[in-house]
Amino acid sequence: MDNSKTEDLNFLLQYIKEQIDKLPITQSKKDKMLEKLLMVHQMTIDAREPRIALVGRRGSGKSSLINALYGSEKQYVSSIKSGTGRGKWLWFPSEDDKKIRLLDSRGLGESEKPTEEFNESNPMDEMKRTVSEELPDVFLFLIKAKETDARIEEDLNELKDLREYVKDEFNYDVPVICVVTQVDEVDPPHYKQVPLDKNVKKAKNIQDAVVLMEKRFEEHEIPLLSTIPVCSYIDFDEDGNIDYDMRWNIDRLANYLIESLPNEAKLKAAKATRVISVKKKFALSIVGIIASISGGIGTQPIPVADLPFITALQGLMVVIIAFIAGKEINTKIAAEFIAALGINIGVAFLVREGVRAAVKFIPGGGNIVSGTVAGGVTFGLGLAAIAYFIEEEDIETSKELLKKGKRKYNEDNSAE
Known part of the structure; x- marks a missing residue:
């Protein structure tokens, strides 16, 4: 205010x-x-703006998710491209309209070496330095529904390492929400009606992906606030109004997200969301x-x-x-x-x-x-x-x- x-x-x-x-x-x-x-x-x-750390490999749907929760088309564009640094704090939707603080990363487990210079000797140290600058209120770990059986052990190990670093250095146990994205793409792919879980086969496949991710987090001893499957597909017209809306479970995610935040970050997070x-x-x-x-x-x-x-x-x-x-x-x-x-x-x-x-x-x-x-x-x-x-x-x-x-x-x- x-x-x-x-x-x-x-x-x-x-x-x-x-x-x-x-x-x-x-x-x-x-x-x-x-x-x-x-x-x-x-x-x-x-009251202050919430600080949300986005963790997920390229293509996991970070931009779409943030737009579905808080913005409009093309307002949030990741600056983390191939060859750039491991993580940067950004303002959403822009430097001129500061509503949410976002920490974007290319994916903790991605091994290719960026061309941009690091301030630290290795990528993980660089990420720790970035987190130290502004402690995240919550980690959103994004994984595509059709990739939950892919190799993500390195991502989870580094996420665990990062959480333990914050807890040891700053005495703050950062909550984690696992977001299973693009669930509209799971079988049967032709079923695109909301609610997506109305189709019995699709509902089972979505739940299987959720259970698998919960198992993976348990194996890596990372406590989860929740695992939430979502569809973030939404189109906007030229004036920024919703033109086509296939969002599913976004309201549930937004509720968990706000509840996970410290009191001083709740108000502005609630104000920023598009979910009435x-x-x-x-x-x-x-x-x-x-x-x-x-x-x-x-x-x-x-x-x-x-x-x-x-x-x-x-x-x-x-x-x-x-x-x-x-x-x-x-x-x-x-x-x-x-x-x-x-x-x-x-x-x-x-x-x-x-x-x-x-x-x-x-x-x-x-x-x-x-x-x-x-x-x-x-x-x-x-x-x-x-x-x-x-x-x-x-x-x-x-x-x-x-x-x-x-x-x-x-x-x-x-x-x-």
């Missing part, structure tokens, strides 16, 4: 922390709320955290849990959801969205005077809100914001989701 957004968010987070400290609840409950608030801080103020279901899932996790904090004030009405505290939480949540959706938004627009839904919790004051003035407005008494009401309204508002900003539904649909969300929260928490 830019500096102005960060400043507002930082102010909101600090204000919320101060109010949690004042709540007349047990210290253990405060600690749980503050722990959740820290997660939000890591995901917003500390992934944006929605990550936004729901934010809603759950914020609603939990809001509802954590207790089941009994507590005067100190006043309107600006709840307003600050809700405004923070809406701004984050809008950011995930890729919208340009500020706290004033977030407040106007809340007001448009008919939620009247100090919102008019927030719109008129701004966040900083609003949180200083402490009612002398009354305006008491219970934890159940606060949590329910916040959860419903979160669902409404996801519908409006991420799914691009109209305001009336968002209002209905606000009501459904409040009911669901109350039902889920009534037995507690």
Whole structure:
């Protein structure tokens, strides 16, 4: 986020922390709320671009996969060609539009000697040097479905060596996701309909490739987060809009990818993806955290849990959801969205005077809100914001989701 957004968010987070400290609840409950608030801080103020290391031989589908996940046609082009270095950090989609940090390699096990000079004495040392410059958050090991029975022992041995180097030197155990690519090419090759596993024979062959790769990783003692078969085939028109889409399992991969990232890299990874279901899932996790904090004030009405505290939480949540959706938004627009839904919790004051003035407005008494009401309204508002900003539904649909969300929260928490 830019500096102005960060400043507002930082102010909101600090204000919320101060109010949690004042709540007349047990210290253990405060600690749980503050722990959740820290997660939000890591995901917003500390947010950075994810660092993804791509490992796979030439032709394994790295460019296609990244485009299917995050970009459009020809935005990502590998600089690692025959005769060049073993690995380079690149910005995707470009130096002028920095969304994701990618470490691209020609394939750890490829033995031909590059013509480009190395800074180190051998290719593996060069790769370690590159990894040391920017630690990857996750390794994506790509292998074509029809090549899972090919000789890849050297690749896996060097991947293991690289992971152990990072763990020994930097005390970080880099997670690995094995991506079995181009599964549309397995027998029967004529079956190209999504979902690809609807064909019994193709489904079996895809699963056989997955099982084989899991066996290979186990033999090389490399822990796997998951092995995911995918088809990344997608075409775009001249304006960058999807023209033909045969993607399969990309949403599943994106979910695993984001879940594997550190908190500070999750937000921008979710924003960058083209997969709406992934944006929605990550936004729901934010809603759950914020609603939990809001509802954590207790089941009994507590005067100190006043309107600006709840307003600050809700405004923070809406701004984050809008950011995930890729919208340009500020706290004033977030407040106007809340007001448009008919939620009247100090919102008019927030719109008129701004966040900083609003949180200083402490009612002398009354305006008491219970934890159940606060949590329910916040959860419903979160669902409404996801519908409006991420799914691009109209305001009336968002209002209905606000009501459904409040009911669901109350039902889920009534037995507690």
